[in-house]
Amino acid sequence: ADGFTMENVSGIGWNDGLSGDGSSEIEVGARKEHVERYARQLVLGSFGLESQKRLMNGVVLIVGAGGLGCPAALYLAAAGVGHIVLVDTEDTVDRSNLQRQIAYSTRDVDHSKKAHALAERIRAMNPNVEVTAFTSGLHPWNAESLLDGIHVALDCSDNVLTRYVLGDACAIRHIPLVSGAAIGTDGQLSVFCDSEDTPCYRCVFPVAPPAKCVSSCDTGGVLGPVPGTIGVLQAMEAIKLLSSFSGAKSLSRRMLLFDAAESTFRNIKLRPRNPQCIACGNPSDPSSKIHQVEKYNYGRFVYGVNADGLVCKPEDDGLLSASDRMAFSISVQELYEMVQSHKQLILVDVRSQEQFQMCSLKNSVNFPLSVLPNQLNEVHQLVQKNQNDDSHLIVLCRRGRDSQRALRVLHENGLMHAKQLEGGLSSWRSHIDPSFPDY
Numbered sequence: 001a002d003g004f005t006m007e008n009v010s011g012i013g014w015n016d017g018l019s020g021d022g023s024s025e026i027e028v029g030a031r032k033e034h035v036e037r038y039a040r041q042l043v044l045g046s047f048g049l050e051s052q053k054r055l056m057n058g059v060v061l062i063v064g065a066g067g068l069g070c071p072a073a074l075y076l077a078a079a080g081v082g083h084i085v086l087v088d089t090e091d092t093v094d095r096s097n098l099q100r101q102i103a104y105s106t107r108d109v110d111h112s113k114k115a116h117a118l119a120e121r122i123r124a125m126n127p128n129v130e131v132t133a134f135t136s137g138l139h140p141w142n143a144e145s146l147l148d149g150i151h152v153a154l155d156c157s158d159n160v161l162t163r164y165v166l167g168d169a170c171a172i173r174h175i176p177l178v179s180g181a182a183i184g185t186d187g188q189l190s191v192f193c194d195s196e197d198t199p200c201y202r203c204v205f206p207v208a209p210p211a212k213c214v215s216s217c218d219t220g221g222v223l224g225p226v227p228g229t230i231g232v233l234q235a236m237e238a239i240k241l242l243s244s245f246s247g248a249k250s251l252s253r254r255m256l257l258f259d260a261a262e263s264t265f266r267n268i269k270l271r272p273r274n275p276q277c278i279a280c281g282n283p284s285d286p287s288s289k290i291h292q293v294e295k296y297n298y299g300r301f302v303y304g305v306n307a308d309g310l311v312c313k314p315e316d317d318g319l320l321s322a323s324d325r326m327a328f329s330i331s332v333q334e335l336y337e338m339v340q341s342h343k344q345l346i347l348v349d350v351r352s353q354e355q356f357q358m359c360s361l362k363n364s365v366n367f368p369l370s371v372l373p374n375q376l377n378e379v380h381q382l383v384q385k386n387q388n389d390d391s392h393l394i395v396l397c398r399r400g401r402d403s404q405r406a407l408r409v410l411h412e413n414g415l416m417h418a419k420q421l422e423g424g425l426s427s428w429r430s431h432i433d434p435s436f437p438d439y
């Protein structure tokens with residue numbers, strides 16, 4: 001309609017393969033753009049035009065816009081996937097994310113929501129890709145509707161609850177799920193639900209990890225290239241599932257284990273689908289079958305709590321009782337006043353040695369919670385050395401959970417006057433010293 005077509009230029013015109021016979025509605029400028037942009041995969045014998053067309057009609061859901069989601073989304077966008085749906089929470093970009101979440105820049109810190117910032121990056125890189133970004137998070141109440149029209153889902157999340165909700169929803173809806181995980185220097189990758197015999201996430205992980213692991217306040221360390229590698233491999237698996245290019249073999253019924261420290265990749269075989277699985281099978285007790293994720297009690301399954309928040313699988317999480325917490329906690333304001341009035345303080349920081357060396361309060365000493373039970377003699381010596389009528393023994397950690405666990409250890413070993421810093425260093429930063437690093 002704008003009057004300029006290739007026909008005007010050469011009098012012959014040209015066909016592009018991607019949009020059919022050349023009489024297509026797609027304007028010639030867009031056709032030229034597609035051919036040039038995707039040339040390197042179009043000329044690849046095993047991939048080619050037909051695979052590219054399938055990719056361009058593909059709709060992908062990416063749950064989590066973090067260390068896995070960033071590289072996965074960028075590679076899928078670059079390859080020309082038709083529509084990418086991103087789901088993350090209301091979280092904005094944190095400075096400590098930048099080490100691995102490579103779609104973000106320093107100016108995104110503290111003000112851009114991750115899902116929105118990632119969508120922006122995708123649009124800038126490949127405007128042919130349609131992007132939809134949700135900041136609702138993925139929950140039992142919206143998981144199945146988010147999967148409407150989705151061809152492949154990617155689990156790039158960082159928490160157990162989301163993994164089960166998405167895994168179950170994909171099992172119920174028969175949508176292939178590319179599941180990635182990375183922690184420390186280890187990565188994991190598998191594809192679930194992409195065929196009749198392929199297990200779902202719950203077939204492989206029928207039992208949630210203990211509540212202690214789920215609710216730890218200790219931040220897990222990770223080297224950026226580890227989620228980077230797994231995220232890129234998730235994009236590769238999604239490209240295989242969407243385009244089924246010649247020779248592509250999905251990672252279903254296998255799990256790939258990446259050891260970055262050793263530079264090894266291993267493939268382990270997974271058992272076939274469990275016919276008794278409550279998500280993808282027909283359990284002998286039909287009432288246990290999950291028909292809709294919305295109706296299933298994930299709180300009880302993952303945390304051992306029922307809908308009212310009551311613990312039904314009593315499991316000691318090591319935290320203080322409510323009354324002990326009232327009696328044996330001090331606020332960051334109280335600590336600040338003690339420092340100001342030169343009270344004699346013994347500050348015991350129970351975070352890991354790595355975190356302590358990274359940043360710590362002046363004059364605090366480090367007894368990591370994991371080794372505290374073996375270092376009680378040293379703690380006793382420290383207390384005796386500094387003892388006077390007015391000395392205070394205060395235990396602190398990152399967010400005020402491990403300090404409660406440590407306090408129980410100290411109380412059980414005779415250090416009854418010890419108290420814990422409520423809210424930990426995170427609260428200290430929020431209320432007293434904003435210059436203390438947020439990590």
Ligand SMILES: [Zn+2]
Pocket residue numbers: 171199200201202203204273274277278279280281
């Ligand atoms: Zn299953």
